[in-house]
Structures are given as C-alpha cells and as structure tokens.
Amino acid sequence: MNLVALQNGLDNISFAVLFVTMLIYWGGAAFNNIPYLPVLGTSGMAIANLCIAALLSARWLEAGYFPLSNLYESLFFLAWGITTIHLIAENMSKSRLVGVVTAPVAMGITAFAALTLPSSMQSAEPLVPALKSNWLMMHVSVMMLSYAALMVGSLLAIAFLVVSGGKNIELRGSSVGTGGFRSKDESDRPYRLQKATDLVLQPQGEASNSSSVNSVFESNGSAKTAVLDLANPQTSQKEVINDASILSPQRLNLAETLDNISYRIIGLGFPLLTIGIIAGGVWANEAWGSYWSWDPKETWALITWLVFAAYLHARITKGWQGRRPAILAATGFVVVWVCYLGVNLLGKGLHSYGWFF
Structure with a gap:
C-alpha cells in the first residue's frame, strides 16, 4: 500500500x-x-x-x-x-x-x-537547513511529551474542581512524598475532606484523652447535624466537619484520587519540559549562534515553566492541596496551549508555522 x-x-x-x-x-x-x-x-x-x-x-x-x-x-x-x-x-x-x-x-x-x-x-x-539536525528528535519530541503530560495533569486538576464543586477542601495523603501536607493557615480551609474510613466511632469505655471522640453540633437554619470525628493523630485539636458541606464518600475518594494523579502526572511533565528547554537552547546556539533570543515561543516556554514550577513549589514546599493548586494547574493548561499552538499560528518568530499570517 x-x-x-x-x-x-x-x-x-x-x-x-x-x-x-x-x-x-x-x-x-x-x-x-x-x-x-x-x-x-x-x-x-x-x-x-x-x-x-x-x-x-x-x-x-x-x-x-x-x-x-x-x-x-x-x-x-x-x-x-x-x-x-x-x-x-x-x-x-x-x-x-x-x-x-x-x-x-x-x-x-x-x-x-x-x-x-x-x-x-x-x-x-x-x-529546511536549520532542522537538519539530530536535535530535531531530541528537543521537539521531549517538548511534545512534556506538553502531553502537563495537559493531562491539568485536565485532571480541572476534573478535580468539577468533582469537588469548587469547594475549598483539604485532602489527606494526596501529595507524593508529603505524608499529607496541611496548610498552616487553617482559616483558609473551611471544609475538611476525609475518606469515609476516617470517620469512625470510638468504642465506649476507652480513656478520654486527646484522641477521644467528641460530638459537635452545628446549626444550619432549622436543621442540626451531629458529626463524630476522630482527632487527627498529628494534632491535639479536634476538627469540625459540617456534614451538609462535604461531598459523598465516593466523590471524596474520587477527588482525592484526581488530585493525587494530577500532581504525579505534572511531576512527570515538568522535568521533561526542563530538559526540552535546555536541549532547545543548545540547538538554538548550534543553528543560530545564540542560546536564547527571546523568540515568542521561547518566552512562552519560559512562562509555562514558571507556572508549573510555582505549582510544584506550592505543593512540595507550602503543602498546598485541593482547590488552590488545581486552579493554578488549570491556568497552566491554557498557558501550554498558548505556548504550543497560539504563538506558532498567530505570532511572528523562528517557530511560527505562518498559517494565519
């Protein structure tokens, strides 16, 4: 054929x-x-x-x-x-x-x-002569794989926002290697997201200490709900859950899974993006005599790198989870598309395909 x-x-x-x-x-x-x-x-x-x-x-x-x-x-x-x-x-x-x-x-x-x-x-x-190089495979393929990974990770972050309803909820154990980071500013975490297995009852007769169970009543109009929550072993303070505000156990687990996998996939795409940018700089120096020329594609590649570097920094160093990093990743989804397609089709530069202009 x-x-x-x-x-x-x-x-x-x-x-x-x-x-x-x-x-x-x-x-x-x-x-x-x-x-x-x-x-x-x-x-x-x-x-x-x-x-x-x-x-x-x-x-x-x-x-x-x-x-x-x-x-x-x-x-x-x-x-x-x-x-x-x-x-x-x-x-x-x-x-x-x-x-x-x-x-x-x-x-x-x-x-x-x-x-x-x-x-x-x-x-x-x-x-064209500039593309007749082994760097075509080494640079472009790595960049494209990084775009794919970052797009999928960002899409999963967007799915997390949809599943969680945009609520500012805290996850447990959803970050790789973090052991379940928590924000130091608990006032920014009005909702507590836990797995259904975390909501267990303390058997009667056990000693009442910092890990005992308390009943918490919260009013919501004319209705009142009682929620029993086992205290977090990492803190002596009891945490309050508004049962009317959290999601169903299935959606809780799904939201945690999406947040976790989104973080892992973005963590895969970011090193690929870094390697691709470095390889592109070496190729640019070989082809045009300069490692960096602030071409529109190069500029947006740097912006993309900074957005996802901020995402990973917030998760690893600051312990961000849930809505805030998901919003940052969703922003990164748009930035990746601008970097990959927008500047190529609409911009003027060494990487432009020149279809529209």
Whole structure:
C-alpha cells in the first residue's frame, strides 16, 4: 500500500476510534452500571495510540526524517503523547473519569489535524537547513511529551474542581512524598475532606484523652447535624466537619484520587519540559549562534515553566492541596496551549508555522 494512502487512512481511523472512545467514556460516566464500558474505553485509547504510532512511523519512512517538522505531524505526535499519558494515568488511578476529560482533547486534536488543516500543511516537505539536525528528535519530541503530560495533569486538576464543586477542601495523603501536607493557615480551609474510613466511632469505655471522640453540633437554619470525628493523630485539636458541606464518600475518594494523579502526572511533565528547554537552547546556539533570543515561543516556554514550577513549589514546599493548586494547574493548561499552538499560528518568530499570517 502507498505510504501516503496509509497515512490518510490511519489519521481518519484515529479520529473515528477516539470519537467512539469519547462516547464510551461519557456513557460510562453517565451510566456506571453498564458492564465492560471501562474495558472498551481503555481498549479504544490503546487502539488509537497504536494507529497514531503507525501513522507517524509511515510518515518517518516516507519522509526520511523524524516526523515533527510541521503542525500536522506535531499535532498527531501530541495526540499520541496524550493517549500514552492517559493510559499511564488511568492505570495509576483506576478511574474512568480520566478518559472523560482526556478523550475529547485527543479526539479534537486529531480532528483538527486531519479535517481542518490545509492539504499543503499535511504533506511532508523537505526539511529546511536549520532542522537538519539530530536535535530535531531530541528537543521537539521531549517538548511534545512534556506538553502531553502537563495537559493531562491539568485536565485532571480541572476534573478535580468539577468533582469537588469548587469547594475549598483539604485532602489527606494526596501529595507524593508529603505524608499529607496541611496548610498552616487553617482559616483558609473551611471544609475538611476525609475518606469515609476516617470517620469512625470510638468504642465506649476507652480513656478520654486527646484522641477521644467528641460530638459537635452545628446549626444550619432549622436543621442540626451531629458529626463524630476522630482527632487527627498529628494534632491535639479536634476538627469540625459540617456534614451538609462535604461531598459523598465516593466523590471524596474520587477527588482525592484526581488530585493525587494530577500532581504525579505534572511531576512527570515538568522535568521533561526542563530538559526540552535546555536541549532547545543548545540547538538554538548550534543553528543560530545564540542560546536564547527571546523568540515568542521561547518566552512562552519560559512562562509555562514558571507556572508549573510555582505549582510544584506550592505543593512540595507550602503543602498546598485541593482547590488552590488545581486552579493554578488549570491556568497552566491554557498557558501550554498558548505556548504550543497560539504563538506558532498567530505570532511572528523562528517557530511560527505562518498559517494565519
């Protein structure tokens, strides 16, 4: 089969598979009692991942260079990266909600590449002299993988905000290696988020000490609720939970899982972004004689790095969890798209694809 025809078939198949996979994930989220839907969703993502990998391989064989020289190729590489990171995140979280947010993005990227881009931008072109370097693979591939990881991590943070209803809630043990950080400013944490297993009753007859259980009554209009909460072993102060304000146990556990996996995936993408920026500087010096020229792409790459550096700093050093870092990660999602696509299509610079201008 002709390699060009094979590519045209594979990009359409990838779009179709991702579209069906998106519907499967959405159906599974709406009707969670339907069997086999989680398996079908994961299988759909894996099939799409393999189709895109085959497309990029055929492109590589046809053009004779690593397929990351134009927007069409980079979009499909990004979609491949997102589906790969999705499979990792889904395996870590065991939650189908990962696909609810990642499948539409991967599908939209493939649709934009296969159905919207002009045919002239979809065809392979000879490399310009500046791109005839081994740094094309080393720099661009790492940057694209970092974008994919940061996008998936940010999407999971957005999903956390949706599941938690935007409440300012505190999580327990959701940060990697933190042992359950807590904000020193408890006045900024009006809601206490705990697993259902944390809300246990103290057997009668035990000594009443700093770990005993107290009954706390809070008024809410005409209704009153009593909540028994075991004191935190790390503090002698009793914590108050407004039962009318917290989420159901299922949503509590799901929110904690999303926050945890989002942190892990962003923690994977940030080192890749750092390595990609360093490799880009070395390549720029080799090609243009300068490590950094404040090109729009370089500037936005630095902004992206600073946003996610602030996110990780807040989580690791300050112990942020829940809503505040999720909002920062959601902002990072927009910044990544501006860095990757916005400045390429609209800006003037060494990295511009020049489609609109």
